[in-house]
Amino acid sequence: MSSFAKKWMRQKTRTGTVYRPVIDLLFNEKTSSNLYSFIVDSGADISLAPRQLAERVGLDWNNGKRVILTGISPKPECTLEGRIHKVSALVPDLAFELTLPVCFANGNAPYLIGREGFFDEFDITLDKTRRRTIFRKMRAPRG
Amino acid sequence: MRQRDGEWLSSAKTLILRRYRGKYVAIRNKKILAASTTMKGLYAKLDKLNPGMVLITRIERPTLLVYVELR
Numbered sequence: 272m273s274s275f276a277k278k279w280m281r282q283k284t285r286t287g288t289v290y291r292p293v294i295d296l297l298f299n300e301k302t303s304s305n306l307y308s309f310i311v312d313s314g315a316d317i318s319l320a321p322r323q324l325a326e327r328v329g330l331d332w333n334n335g336k337r338v339i340l341t342g343i344s345p346k347p348e349c350t351l352e353g354r355i356h357k358v359s360a361l362v363p364d365l366a367f368e369l370t371l372p373v374c375f376a377n378g379n380a381p382y383l384i385g386r387e388g389f390f391d392e393f394d395i396t397l398d399k400t401r402r403r404t405i406f407r408k409m410r411a412p413r414g
Numbered sequence: 415m416r417q418r419d420g421e422w423l424s425s426a427k428t429l430i431l432r433r434y435r436g437k438y439v440a441i442r443n444k445k446i447l448a449a450s451t452t453m454k455g456l457y458a459k460l461d462k463l464n465p466g467m468v469l470i471t472r473i474e475r476p477t478l479l480v481y482v483e484l485r
Contacts (some may be wrong), residue, residue, distance in 0.1 A: 281424045283431055284476045295420060295469065305440075308420060308471035321438075323453035379438075379452060381472050 274407040275364040280308070292397055292404040294384060297361040300327045306363070307382055311395065311404055315385030317355065318373040325375040330356050332375055340376055351378040357388075365408055367392075419444060419469045436475045440468040 279290035292311040297304055309318070319340075325332045335354030342349060353374040361368050371388025394407040422444040430446070437449045438456045447468060448459035460468065 278421065278424060280420070282474055282476075283428055283435075293420070293471075304467055306467065306469045308423075308469060321453040323457060327457065379472075381474065 273365065274405060276403045276405050277364070279402040279404065280310075290399075290402045294404070294406065295363060296384075297363050298324065298328050298358075299361075301329050309382040309384040311397070312383045312385055313390070313395070313397070315383050317385045317387045318371060318389065319353075319380050319383040319385065320373050320375055321380050321382075322354075322375045322377045325354070325356055325358070325373075328358060330358065330375075332356075332377075335375065338374060340374070340380075351376045351380065353377065353380075362406075364406070367408060423469075423471070423473075431473060434473045436473070438470065438472050440465070440470050442466070442468045 277292070277294055280293045282289050282291055293308050294311055295306045295308050297306050307320070307324070309320075322332050325335070332354050335356040338353045338355060340351040340353050353376045355372050355374050357370055358373050359368055359370045369388065369392050392409060394409055396405040396407075398405060419441045423439075423441060434446065434449050437451055438453050439449045440447045440456060440460055442465055447463060447465055448456055450456040450459060456470070
């Protein structure tokens with residue numbers, strides 16, 4: 272099997288119920304393995320996770336490439352510091368391991384899967400009508 | 415396990431989602447085993463429980479999500 276479908280996650284907001292595309296990724300930590308549910312964010316350049324996950328998988332957070340994360344507010348107090356590291360994760364539905372850059376934020380960040388390193392590996396269909404995402408593993412280029 | 419737990423959370427009652435919103439949670443066998451407002455706190459609880467593999471996610475606050483920019 273080189274594709275799988277994943278149902279969207281229901282979440283309540285003040286404006287009503289929303290459904291968000293998610294994917295589970297397995298990370299091998301220092302003492303165990305755990306699954307993490309990430310929101311699939313096609314608008315994000317890069318994936319995002321809290322700093323503690325980097326440390327949990329054995330990375331030295333400080334050794335990553337330093338970035339500043341900002342949201343809508345331009346206020347300096349609304350920014351977070353992050354470090355970009357390359358990290359390996361398993362897509363359990365396909366038993367496929369990939370390596371992708373993740374920005375680990377020094378704060379309470381959501382788990383987001385962005386385009387870099389992930390959208391290179393999959394054709395992704397966000398099927399809002401059926402509230403599901405179809406992930407198709409792309410074949411390696413010939414030659 | 416993982417498929418069931420993800421689907422369980424997605425269909426969980428509003429009461430549960432409200433109780434844990436804004437928190438990181440660890441789920442196993444359709445139960446929230448641990449929750450915390452920080453990942454540090456969640457890992458501390460998991461290390462005490464040692465439950466084996468769990469599904470970790472964050473139950474978002476009831477706001478719409480928008481982009482994050484890197485500089």
